[in-house]
Amino acid sequence: MPTPPQQPAMPGHPEFQTAFGQAREIGGWLTEAQARALWDEARQVPDGGLIVEIGSHQGRSTVVLAAAAPQAKVVAVDPFVGGAMFGGLATREKFLANLVRAELVERVDLRQAKSTELRPSWTEPISFLYIDGKHDYWTLSDDLRWTEFLPEGARVCIHDAYSSIGVTLGLLRHVLPSRRLRYLDRTGSLARFEIAAAAAPVSAADRLRILAELPWWLRNVGIKVLLRLRLYPLARLAGHHDRADPY
């Protein structure tokens, strides 16, 4: 999966621009608009709160979260898996170097572990959860169980929510019938959810909004197939103008 090309700066919050100026130099797949969505959520975390990020890679999203929320602690969970896409332990060194460069290394507690192995022993309340780890159905299903540590009203963001088969199937299986996890909206494929209050559980209208995203998901999966087959003109016909996957 090639890294997408850099995008022009979005107007907005000057501190965000500074943080994203650092993040955009870091390899990864988070777009500027998605970084802004994470930034806005992290800003809402209460003093002394905890942000957990599952899947950190070289630290692109970690830098955004840590810069946005000096009032909170950030735990970054990544086993630094090997292979051409993620790069193994060399990626851990890049992650640490990127956080040092951004002067945020002291603010981030790196747990080098699979999210599925860490979760069973986890006990701390979480204020904001960002899921961008392994994108298969089983891991995503387990990662959704981290939401048990979030209070009512807290937010969860999931990357590739509507551009990866495993992630979307996990959402359909576990979030669609859930009374506790309400789908709010998405920035590209970064979806935002909220822990619903027991007094106001997820409604049929909330569920319908997930189903309404499925045509967009199918379009993205179709584009990924066209890109793998190098049928770029057909992808352009579907409105996708670069060679990176839709995120």
Ligand SMILES: C[S@@+](CC[C@H](N)C(=O)[O-])C[C@H]1O[C@@H](n2cnc3c(N)ncnc32)[C@H](O)[C@@H]1O
């Ligand atoms: C798409 S990348 C994350 C990108 C990152 N959030 C960013 O903004 O650049 C996915 C990451 O998940 C990690 N990963 C793979 N399996 C994992 C697991 N079981 N638990 C946590 N992270 C995992 C990979 O090592 C990889 O670094």
